[in-house]
Amino acid sequence: MYSSALKVLKKIEEYGYKAYIIGGFPRDLYLKRSSIDVDICTDATPMEIMSIFEDVITTNTEYGSVIVMYDKVNFEITTFRSEGKYINNRKPTDIKYIDSLEEDLKRRDFTINTLCIDKDGNEIDLLNAKSDLDNRIIRMIGNPKIRLKEDALRILRAVRFATVLNFELEPVLKAYIKKYAPLVKKLSKERKRDELDIIFASPNKEYGIKLLCDLKLADNLDIPKLKKIKITPSLMVTWAQLDALDKYNFSTNEKETISSLLVLKGKNLLDKYTLYKYGLYVCDLASELYGIDRHKINKLYSSLQIHSKLDIALSPMDICELLNKEPGPFLKDLIRDLEKKLVNDELQNTKESLTAYITNNYN
Ligand code: ATP
Ligand code: MG
Secondary structure, eight states: OHHHHHHHHHHHHHTTOOEEEETHHHHHHHTTOOOSOEEEEESSOHHHHHHHOSOEEEEEGGGTEEEEEETTEEEEEEEOEEEOOEETTTEESOEEEOSOHHHHHHTSSBGGGOOEEOTTSOEEOTTOHHHHHHHTEEOBSSOHHHHHHHOTHHHHHHHHHHHHHTOEEOHHHHHHHHHTGGGGGGSOHHHHHHHHHHHHHSTTHHHHHHHHHHTTHHHHTTOGGGGGOOOOSOHHHHHHTTTOTTTSOOOHHHHHHHHHHHHTTTSOTTOHHHHHHHHHHHHHHHHHHHTOOHHHHHHHHHHOSOSSGGGSSSOHHHHHHHHTOOOOTHHHHHHHHHHHHHHTTSSOOSHHHHHHHHHHHHO
């Protein structure tokens, strides 16, 4: 990814423009952490970038950025810009392309996100990113009072970076986050969930959750229960405790997992049929939430004769043939009966044993 990024910078420079890696990648590289994406900034306009590269997948030219695929890697390439007035505490009304890197850095969020790398791999540190990275501080560029009001997403990004990197929030920034916490109400559910997911998935989530509570964000994000949850590693276990199903968007799978986790409260997770019915994934999560020994659950689960209907030694067709019947509603009850008996080891999962059982009981 890194060597491809440098090739992209070289290519842009061959056309006479400036280009640097910016944001998360240089920050994470400096901290010896892995990065998921590479952001590039340049004085070339989106149109100019589109004419340099063949594989331009998505264009977001309205905001001055283009996604280019190079060596099978996606790079988000953003033109140096300054921003006009902000509306709705989120988006600038207009942007202006500029040719100064330093001016572009000043419209960004935190100093730690302004370290750049040039085409030869040299660091360029115009706003003292490295000093804050060394001191483990999240510091807003410019006045937090203005910058947080401009774009309330920065409130959550600040807490997210503090959590993931285990950094302190610079005191003035922290004070204004608390003061402007109600502004997060205006953010879209999706943006809020994206940031919360990163915080809740972090191994350092306990710190992040404490920040969200102390800085009045839990209430303003409509998740007041955050103050009293059990902190466990899994993302969905955290969400399950927040009563958030009607406040945030969840996929069908996520909704099912959360509902199952709630239903399992008070149920015996070491009951074989419960384990079979809800599956290992959900029961594992439930063991986290309700404090059951995970190894016991795993061991019991692997001891089950069947893990799904498909594991039953006789197929529905076999059963119909055996009973000389057309498929019909009777099958559902019969199979449910087999599942229960097999899971509880009251039957052996072999063709012979099942055939004998069905012949004796269903003929
Ligand atoms: P990640 O590791 O999540 O990719 P990142 O810092 O690269 O972290 P991106 O969302 O990829 O974050 O954004 C790239 C860069 O754009 C940031 O480093 C920052 O300089 C700037 N940026 C992103 N969002 C904002 C914002 N809301 N306000 C100001 N600058 C921003
Ligand atoms: Mg990034």
